[in-house]
Amino acid sequence: MLADYTVVLADFTIACDATGGDISISLPQASTATGIVYIIIRDGNTTNFVTIDPFGVETISGKSFLEFRNPKQSIMVQSTGSTWVIL
Helix, strand or coil, X not given: CCCXXXXXXXXXXXXXECCCCCEEEECCCHHHCCCCEEEEEXXXXXXXXXXXXXXXXXXXXXXXXXXXXXCCCEEXXXXXXXXXXXX
8 A cells, every 4th residue: 555545344464655655544443344354564664654543433452543663564453343453
């Protein structure tokens, strides 16, 4: 992804290249994605942010959002049906 992106249920690995600027990755509503796992990878060698935003007031392991700034950072998240957890 080179720009902001809303994750869809059919996605699995989302590779983000923040070379052109900060990117926001929006997760789907957890209740629509129970059990689904996503891997989000930050590519590129810039210091631009990749921000991962859960839907609405949902959280990712208790956090309202996550930010990646370092090249090759990655995360695996799974929906519990009501929230997102880091695996």
